[in-house]
Amino acid sequence: MKIYKYGITLKRITHDDIELLRKWRNSETVNSFMEYRDYITVEMQERWFESVNNYDNFYYIIIYKGKKVGVINDKNVERGKSAISEAGLFIAEEKYRNTHIPLLASLMMIELNLFILKGEISYIHVLKDNAQAIAYNKSLGYKLCDGQEDVENQKYYLTPDNFDVKTAKIRKAASRLNDKKYPNGYVLFEKIDYELGIAQKFEELVKTAAVNVIITKVPEGTMMVY
Numbered sequence: 774m775k776i777y778k779y780g781i782t783l784k785r786i787t788h789d790d791i792e793l794l795r796k797w798r799n800s801e802t803v804n805s806f807m808e809y810r811d812y813i814t815v816e817m818q819e820r821w822f823e824s825v826n827n828y829d830n831f832y833y834i835i836i837y838k839g840k841k842v843g844v845i846n847d848k849n850v851e852r853g854k855s856a857i858s859e860a861g862l863f864i865a866e867e868k869y870r871n872t873h874i875p876l877l878a879s880l881m882m883i884e885l886n887l888f889i890l891k892g893e894i895s896y897i898h899v900l901k902d903n904a905q906a907i908a909y910n911k912s913l914g915y916k917l918c919d920g921q922e923d924v925e926n927q928k929y930y931l932t933p934d935n936f937d938v939k940t941a942k943i944r945k946a947a948s949r950l951n952d953k954k955y956p957n958g959y960v961l962f963e964k965i966d967y968e969l970g971i972a973q974k975f976e977e978l979v980k981t982a983a984v985n986v987i988i989t990k991v992p993e994g995t996m997m998v999y
Contacts, residue, residue: 774966776833776885778958779877780950783833783845787965790834791822794844797865806863806903808926828971835864835878842866845878847886847895852978856893858886860931873947879913880944881958887933889982889999890975895931914939957984960997967995 774785786794795818797803804810813821825832825848832846843864850858862879864870886892897915899906901924914935918928951958962972972995979986979997987998 774963774971775961776881776958777955777961778881778884778951779947780837781874781877781881782836783878783881784836785966786822786832786834786844788822788826791818793834793841794818794832797844797863800865802867803863803865806900806906808898808900827969828974831882833878833882835874837869837874840866842869842874843878845882847882850892852890852892852974856891857896858892858894859896859898860886861897875909876912876943877947877950880940880947883913883931883936884944885960887931887936888984889986890978891982893932895936897929897931898926899929901925901927912939955998957999959999961991961994962997963994 776783784790792815795813795815798807799813824830829850830846830848831850832844832848834841835843835845843862843866845860845862847858847860860879860882862875864875869875883895886895895915896918897910899910907927910929913931914937915929915931916935918930921927921929948956960975962975966972975997976988979988979999982999984999989996989998
């Protein structure tokens with residue numbers, strides 16, 4: 774599964790990616806921003822991948838100009854009545870951290886979750902002393918949950934309305950980076966996505982999406998254009 778928008782590609786991780794993710798996650802520059810900081814072994818990474826390689830968890834490699842630069846995720850996904858999930862992001866390549874890349878990747882994933890797949894609340898956790906991450910997430914519309922003021926790893930929430938209002942101008946400006954043929958971006962489903970049952974569930978959900986979604990077959994797989 775790949776998402777294309779704003780000149781960025783988000784590629785759902787496969788087993789081939791997990792050693793790179795482990796290397797990134799164990800690096801001091803990434804590890805220092807995480808609540809869990811113990812060294813991750815090969816065996817631990819294998820068990821983690823087995824636990825998240827399903828429809829309830831979406832971890833993507835962020836790709837910019839053909840280079841893998843970080844990871845963004847939407848995990849513990851619940852669809853239907855509750856429609857909640859938890860997001861996270863880290864940029865492994867330091868030169869891309871204070872650029873527009875993290876913002877564009879966040880916009881892409883949140884738009885898909887809240888506007889196309891009808892998510893109602895996105896949660897995140899941010900360490901209380903990470904002022905840069907807090908400011909960044911507030912710019913997307915995230916708000917601190919009640920009772921979290923004195924918590925070390927604070928919980929924030931985001932609703933579709935908060936996101937829409939807070940990022941409307943940003944998304945309009947970012948749309949200039951889109952492929953002219955696909956001005957609103959698209960998702961490409963590949964064979965593995967059908968084997969895992971992910972593509973079928975997406976196709977069922979978008980039948981009642983608030984925006985018009987077109988599903989079409991292409992040589993690479995199935996394209997969902999919105």
